[in-house]
Amino acid sequence: MAKMSGAKALVESLKQQNAKVIFGIIGGAIMPVYDALYDSDIRHILSKHEQCAAHAADGYARACGKPGICMATSGPGATNLVTGIANAYMDSSPIIALTGQVSTHGNSSSYVIGKDAFQEADIIGITTPITKFNYQVRSAAEIPKAVKMAFHIATTGRPGPVLIDLPKNVQIDTAEMNFSEEIKLLGYKPVTDPHPVQVKKAAELLVKAERPVILAGGGVTSSNAFQELLELAELLLAPVATTLMGKGCFPENHPLSLGHIGMHGNPAANKLILEADVLLAVGTRFADRSTGRLDTFCKDAKKIHIDIDPAEIGKNVDVDVPIVADAKKALRAIYTVIAEKIKKKEDSTWLRRVKEIKEQCLNNASANSTSLRPQILLKTLRQIIPEDAIVTTEVGQNQMWAALHYKVFKPRTYITSGGLGTMGFGFPAALGAKVACPDRVVVDIAGDGSFIMTEQELACSVEENISVVVIILNNSMLGMVAQWQRLFYNRRYIAVKLGCVPDFVKLAEAYGAQGIRVGSLEEFTRAVKSAMKSDVTTVIDVPISPEEDVLPMIPPDRGLNEMIVG
Amino acid sequence: MSLERMHIISAVVENKPGVLYSVSNMFRRRNFNIDSITVGPINRGDLARMTITIRGDEKTVEQLVKQLKKLIEVVKVSRLDAANAVAREMALIKIHAPETKARADILHYVDIFRGHVVDASPETLIIEVTGGPDKIDAFLDLMKSFGIKELVRTGIAALSRGSRSINIKSDEDVMEV
Numbered sequence: 001m002a003k004m005s006g007a008k009a010l011v012e013s014l015k016q017q018n019a020k021v022i023f024g025i026i027g028g029a030i031m032p033v034y035d036a037l038y039d040s041d042i043r044h045i046l047s048k049h050e051q052c053a054a055h056a057a058d059g060y061a062r063a064c065g066k067p068g069i070c071m072a073t074s075g076p077g078a079t080n081l082v083t084g085i086a087n088a089y090m091d092s093s094p095i096i097a098l099t100g101q102v103s104t105h106g107n108s109s110s111y112v113i114g115k116d117a118f119q120e121a122d123i124i125g126i127t128t129p130i131t132k133f134n135y136q137v138r139s140a141a142e143i144p145k146a147v148k149m150a151f152h153i154a155t156t157g158r159p160g161p162v163l164i165d166l167p168k169n170v171q172i173d174t175a176e177m178n179f180s181e182e183i184k185l186l187g188y189k190p191v192t193d194p195h196p197v198q199v200k201k202a203a204e205l206l207v208k209a210e211r212p213v214i215l216a217g218g219g220v221t222s223s224n225a226f227q228e229l230l231e232l233a234e235l236l237l238a239p240v241a242t243t244l245m246g247k248g249c250f251p252e253n254h255p256l257s258l259g260h261i262g263m264h265g266n267p268a269a270n271k272l273i274l275e276a277d278v279l280l281a282v283g284t285r286f287a288d289r290s291t292g293r294l295d296t297f298c299k300d301a302k303k304i305h306i307d308i309d310p311a312e313i314g315k316n317v318d319v320d321v322p323i324v325a326d327a328k329k330a331l332r333a334i335y336t337v338i339a340e341k342i343k344k345k346e347d348s349t350w351l352r353r354v355k356e357i358k359e360q361c362l363n364n365a366s367a368n369s370t371s372l373r374p375q376i377l378l379k380t381l382r383q384i385i386p387e388d389a390i391v392t393t394e395v396g397q398n399q400m401w402a403a404l405h406y407k408v409f410k411p412r413t414y415i416t417s418g419g420l421g422t423m424g425f426g427f428p429a430a431l432g433a434k435v436a437c438p439d440r441v442v443v444d445i446a447g448d449g450s451f452i453m454t455e456q457e458l459a460c461s462v463e464e465n466i467s468v469v470v471i472i473l474n475n476s477m478l479g480m481v482a483q484w485q486r487l488f489y490n491r492r493y494i495a496v497k498l499g500c501v502p503d504f505v506k507l508a509e510a511y512g513a514q515g516i517r518v519g520s521l522e523e524f525t526r527a528v529k530s531a532m533k534s535d536v537t538t539v540i541d542v543p544i545s546p547e548e549d550v551l552p553m554i555p556p557d558r559g560l561n562e563m564i565v566g
Numbered sequence: 567m568s569l570e571r572m573h574i575i576s577a578v579v580e581n582k583p584g585v586l587y588s589v590s591n592m593f594r595r596r597n598f599n600i601d602s603i604t605v606g607p608i609n610r611g612d613l614a615r616m617t618i619t620i621r622g623d624e625k626t627v628e629q630l631v632k633q634l635k636k637l638i639e640v641v642k643v644s645r646l647d648a649a650n651a652v653a654r655e656m657a658l659i660k661i662h663a664p665e666t667k668a669r670a671d672i673l674h675y676v677d678i679f680r681g682h683v684v685d686a687s688p689e690t691l692i693i694e695v696t697g698g699p700d701k702i703d704a705f706l707d708l709m710k711s712f713g714i715k716e717l718v719r720t721g722i723a724a725l726s727r728g729s730r731s732i733n734i735k736s737d738e739d740v741m742e743v
Contacts, residue, residue, distance in 0.1 A: 124584065128587065128588050129590050129595045185636070186613075186641040187638055187642075310632050314625070
């Protein structure tokens with residue numbers, strides 16, 4: 001027990017949680033916390049917009065698996081976090097958001113909650129549907145417990161964002177602090193161990209399966225179940241498709257890898273998953289962008305669904321064998337049961353079929369190899385940057401091209417806004433990832449439209465010495481929407497033309513970053529190599545054709561079998 | 567819709583500010599349309615019990631229960647079997663009844679439905695009636711012809727019959743970190 005201010009207790013509690021870095025922006029209602037931070041060795045990174053602080057915390061968490069922390073003042077500071085929090089919620093990313101709040105009570109002023117005080121916003125009300133949990137601290141003594149609870153909830157079970165709202169008087173008030181108090185959560189007990197009966201049922205289905213397919217989602221990454229997935233796939237000789245969020249959880253240069261399914265999925269993955277007789281889905285919520293029309297999605301396959309969140313079981317897709325558990329434990333358990341029963345069978349009809357389809361689809365993907373087309377650029381990028389380089393993406397065509405043409409070999413090296421589809425996510429997430437993994441190359445694959453949304457973080461990157469590479473696939477368009485207008489709205493282009501504004505090279509230079517415009521594949525290669533060595537962030541502007549579509553594509557509300565190939 | 571019937575769900579929740587908000591907010595966000603919700607503290611001061619009624623198919627209700635359980639502040643959720651539960655609600659009904667003849671009729675019906683007159687003025691009566699929702703509906707139908715001035719219903723509170731109950735064993739169910 002020790003007597004100290006709420007702000008000091010907050011910083012102590014963060015240290016206890018092993019917090020190394022906070023992304024945030026200061027403001028009136030959070031000043032006591034910042035003042036306490038002055039004396040601590042927790043690094044504070046001054047973002048230039050709170051949304052980016054949240055995205056950076058998210059990128060940090062996804063890159064290293066530890067919770068990311070973001071902080072903002074009350075009112076607009078807190079509401080600016082909202083998109084970042086919603087993004088983390090949709091992709092089950094563990095972030096802790098700390099917000100200042102006006103005081104709970106005051107003696108002589110109306111600077112109190114409920115009086116529409118200056119910079120007051122009901123951030124608890126606003127973030128209730130987009131946080132795993134949120135909590136307004138009402139007295140200083142609660143702070144150690146609140147922080148412990150926040151980290152526990154954010155990182156266990158299905159991870160997700162937790163927000164702690166800190167009224168200013170609570171930050172200032174002093175109290176006897178108990179840092180070792182146990183927390184009691186009556187209503188929170190995530191099940192992590194798979195039920196043995198369900199495991200046995202799953203194993204039986206898989207052993208008998210003639211055409212098994214594994215569908216791996218972001219949950220595999222959350223639970224670090226990479227090795228377990230690999231071993232089970234190799235034991236079963238089952239091809240592995242991923243969702244967009246699962247990209248990276250299975251090496252895409254592995255012979256059993258099919259790539260990702262979905263609206264812009266790999267043709268081989270979209271085709272073969274529909275041929276499966278047994279589907280083992282792990283850590284996926286069967287999102288609409290992954291499955292396409294549900295009535296045509298694997299309708300004849302027996303389905304096994306492993307998820308740590310019971311609410312995901314049966315939410316979108318009815319399954320035959322539900323397993324509520326941590327992915328790592330469930331995959332391990334299934335492996336153990338199956339290993340006793342089967343020996344690897346090498347050359348099955350199914351594997352020959354898989355190989356055949358994969359080769360067919362490979363041919364579809366070949367293209368003119370010298371022009372500055374996204375496919376070529378991304379394949380070239382893969383050859384230049386190290387295997388363990390971390391790639392983030394923005395949202396739109398850039399993201400889908402990256403998903404299709406940039407192969408990921410290592411876990412946690414492909415970071416993308418899968419659920420919320422937040423344009424502007426990639427760049428701040430790249431900064432967060434670089435802070436988490438300073439020795440790795442970090443590349444944001446961007447579009448011009450997305451990059452403009454958070455480009456001000458160039459200032460943060462230069463000022464805080466966080467150097468990443470931004471590759472802008474620049475078609476002077478909001479390209480994905482333009483593609484939809486081209487395909488589904490009879491080319492009636494509206495609100496998609498961005499023009500050649502700004503000049504991204506000059507923009508980068510204005511911030512003290514490096515800007516390079518490239519006109520050929522050779523220049524591109526040279527630019528990326530120079531960017532990897534650069535001490536400052538490099539923005540590589542790559543002009544591409546505004547008419548370029550992302551293909552293949554499943555039109556909205558259609559099944560994975562209705563692929564437009566081009 | 568033949569598959570849509572009424573379901574009763576009981577939830578034991580933490581008795582803290584904001585819990586009702588997070589529960590009702592989840593219903594709205596997940597597109598669940600609930601009929602009624604009642605809340606009150608139980609014999610353990612840190613907990614409260616909610617009774618929620620919803621019309622929907624089996625899948626919807628199952629999903630609602632799972633989403634409820636997912637909320638951190640929700641301690642336990644159970645579905646009550648309508649055939650094997652006691653469900654009650656109360657209604658207060660203010661009736662326009664200035665004439666003696668009508669009053670006599672009303673009092674007669676109140677008696678049949680085992681209600682009470684809890685307030686009377688020269689112009690109006692307030693009647694309290696308690697029972698299952700069907701009984702209250704039936705009583706309200708009768709009262710329509712007299713002229714209902716105001717009506718308030720509490721929504722359903724329900725418990726399982728017999729020894730079945732939601733048990734909160736304080737030690738066992740506590741997650742310790």
